[in-house]
Every structure is written in C-alpha cells, then in structure tokens.
Amino acid sequence: MTEWVEAKIKKIKIWTVHLFSIILEAPILPFYAGQFAKLRIKNKKKYINRVYSYVNEPKDKKLEFCIRLIPQGKMTNQLYNLLPGDSILITKQSNGFFTMFEIPKCKNLWMIATGTAIGPFCSILQDESELYKIKKIIILYAVSYVTELIYLPLIQKIKKKYKNRIIIQAIISRERHKKYITGRIPILLKSKKIENKIQYFINPTDTHIMLCGNPTMVKDTQHFLIKYKKLNKHLRRYPGHISIENYW
Numbered sequence: 001m002t003e004w005v006e007a008k009i010k011k012i013k014i015w016t017v018h019l020f021s022i023i024l025e026a027p028i029l030p031f032y033a034g035q036f037a038k039l040r041i042k043n044k045k046k047y048i049n050r051v052y053s054y055v056n057e058p059k060d061k062k063l064e065f066c067i068r069l070i071p072q073g074k075m076t077n078q079l080y081n082l083l084p085g086d087s088i089l090i091t092k093q094s095n096g097f098f099t100m101f102e103i104p105k106c107k108n109l110w111m112i113a114t115g116t117a118i119g120p121f122c123s124i125l126q127d128e129s130e131l132y133k134i135k136k137i138i139i140l141y142a143v144s145y146v147t148e149l150i151y152l153p154l155i156q157k158i159k160k161k162y163k164n165r166i167i168i169q170a171i172i173s174r175e176r177h178k179k180y181i182t183g184r185i186p187i188l189l190k191s192k193k194i195e196n197k198i199q200y201f202i203n204p205t206d207t208h209i210m211l212c213g214n215p216t217m218v219k220d221t222q223h224f225l226i227k228y229k230k231l232n233k234h235l236r237r238y239p240g241h242i243s244i245e246n247y248w
C-alpha cells in the first residue's frame, strides 16, 4: 500500500507564466537520481495525485520539482497556488527506472528532454555516482521559447565541473534565437542539423539515448532512431540503445 508523508512547502519559484518549481521538505526514503514521487493534494474533499520527477540530487534535503501549469489542469493549478508553510502529501517511497543504474556502459550518452523533463537529467547530472561509465554526455534541452530554458544555468554550472565531458545544445521550437537551434528534435535529427552542429554522431556502436517528456517527441524520435540509425529500445532482458520516459 502507498505510504504518504507530509511535505512542507519551503519555496515556490515562478519562472514564467507557465513554469514554476516547488521546493519542499519531507521525510522520504532515499531515492535514485532520475526517479519520481507522487504528490497528493486535497481538492473539494477528494484527493488528486500526480507524479513528478526530482530535480535535486538524492542527497539534498530540499526536494525540488519543476512543473508546467496546465490550463484547467486539476493538480498543477492547486500546486501553483501553494505558499511557503503549506503542507501537501508525498509518497515516502520513490519510483521509476529512468536512472543511470538501468543505462549500460557507453561512450556517448544523449540526454534528450522537452520542457520540464530536464528535471530528471538535472538530478542525474548532479549525483555523479553512476556517470563514471560514460565518456561524453550530450544534452539536448528543447523548449518552446528561450525564456523556458530555466535550468540551463544549472546544467551550464554542472558542465564546468565536468570540463569537456558535457555538450549542451538548447533547441527552441517556437521562436528564433541566434545562439540556439530552431525546430523540433525528430526533424532536426533527420536533417542532421544537430549532429553537424555539435560534431557528434549517433550510431549503434557507441551511443545510448535517454528520451524524456512530451510523448510525441519520444515516439517520433524513437521511430527515427530505430528506422534510420539502427538503434533498438533498451530493455533489461534485451539490451539496446534507447531508454524512454513519457510524461503523459
């Protein structure tokens, strides 16, 4: 049975009209970077539960979740209106297999995220413990507008620590910016725009790809990788090259 514990809201960061992060403290059990928790809140005598990925590394006492406010969304509208000092519930035990323990040793690991799905990668990158088995990490951080690159400063800071082991490429889909690539990930991969820009090339010999976020991006990118790059889905029983987490 799910065990719930009280979570005290410490801070709400409002980044844009649609994006915010909540920082809370709760007596949860240890979790692995890349996992998620279920949050629970009361709405008109009924409980609503939704899952959110940790942004913080497991040893942090402050638990951080990056959330998109969904118009008419039941849970996110409640979370958005929380104030420091308020309480909600969180699962004591975290879940999920989108962790580095599930990723085989490889030369180049691509971390591909849309929007709030940068969260689990922030957690994994800060944790470090399993990153020894990867030579190069290529982060594709895709958002609609430049102002939504809210965790770019954090991953740039992490990059400094890893020196030249990390490559970051931001991708913007709904506006143009001279520093970033414009477009959608599956199309940009098909046109080789991303590979040509960063000079790293996807192949079945030395690549593993983690895809997280928007299910259309995940599906279309996976389809491209299987059809044109000869990669396979990674399963415990059948090791391959693609690990996925859909947000809806």
Ligand SMILES: Cc1cc2nc3c(=O)[nH]c(=O)nc-3n(C[C@H](O)[C@H](O)[C@H](O)COP(=O)(O)OP(=O)(O)OC[C@H]3O[C@@H](n4cnc5c(N)ncnc54)[C@H](O)[C@@H]3O)c2cc1C
Binding pocket: 036, 050, 051, 052, 053, 054, 065, 066, 067, 068, 070, 072, 073, 074, 075, 076, 077, 115, 116, 117, 119, 245, 246, 247, 248
């Ligand atoms: C493993 C996992 C981890 C997740 N981690 C996060 C997270 O860290 N941050 C987060 O914001 N959401 C995350 N989600 C999604 C989250 O669980 C909720 O579905 C979301 O917050 C919507 O809740 P709601 O009740 O407000 O909207 P609902 O009324 O339930 O509406 C759901 C609809 O909102 C849209 N939607 C849901 N999530 C997103 C999103 N992140 N970005 C854009 N559109 C979305 C989809 O169209 C979906 O059909 C995660 C989901 C899964 C399965």
